[in-house]
Amino acid sequence: MIGSEKKKEKHITSPEAVQQVREDPPPSRHASALGSGLHFVGDITGSDDLMIEGTFKGKIDIPDNIVKISSRAKIDGELFAKNIQIMGKVNGNIHASGKVDIRNTANVKGNIFAPRITIEEGAQFKGSIKMSMPR
16 A cells, blocks of 8 residues: 555644744845847846846846846946946946946946945946936
């Protein structure tokens, strides 16, 4: 009767076990990437962090996550994210609910809307900055 035997399940309901479940860290965040050899035209929405290494034209809208633009990347479009780190070329408006970090290898043409902004020495920036919440 091996096929009809039921497995016994053990349920733990002690206060210590419940507390341990509450203290376990959340699963790690997922990240997606547009590789350096890719060219994308369109809109991206979602809930993963995003790394752009290739060429992108369109709108990126991931309001609760991070967008990183590598030093080889070229972006022509509007960005919406929680935090945005730019090391490459961006032509378009940037909206962040957290922080925009423009590194010394970046070339940005567009307006920035974010409560926190850093621009490293050597970065190129042409546009205006409004330090407030987007949308």
